[in-house]
Amino acid sequence: MAEASRMSTTTIILLVVAALVVIPLLAMGGGMMGGGFGMFGGGMFLWPLLLIGLGVLVFYGLSGRDGSRSSDSALETLRARYARGEISDEEFEERKQTLESKDR
Known part of the structure; x- marks a missing residue:
């Protein structure tokens, strides 16, 4: 049982670190020339999904x-x-x- 708890804690930590790396990359534009729409493209819809998913993971991880x-x-x-x-x-x-x- 402790091993499963440790594994779920590790999974949550890895997902949080991955989100902290991916979210800024999605929000970046392409410099002065634009190169993408940043938050006004698909990234705008990805934020709420990532936040909701992270909340669900934390809830299930902590509730056992x-x-x-x-x-x-x-x-x-x-x-x-x-x-x-x-x-x-x-x-x-x-x-x-x-x-x-x-x-x-």
């Missing part, structure tokens, strides 16, 4: 929507049921192994 939270809560529920005596030792181990195999 990779499924790790749901399996953790399932394991917590299983432990609580075992602590209350609702399930036997064998049933606890069997269900725990099932949950851990789904994590991988």
Whole structure:
């Protein structure tokens, strides 16, 4: 689970760095002769898309929507049921192994 979190953090950092490099290049004109329309060409429409995409990536990266939270809560529920005596030792181990195999 920590490896997936580290990978998503690395992905977000790389995307931010790439955006910081690409966005100024899209906004540049062609010098005194124009050479392009800069922000009034396709770059004008690319800004909002890049900002929205970056926001979505950050949201999903920080909210942990990779499924790790749901399996953790399932394991917590299983432990609580075992602590209350609702399930036997064998049933606890069997269900725990099932949950851990789904994590991988």
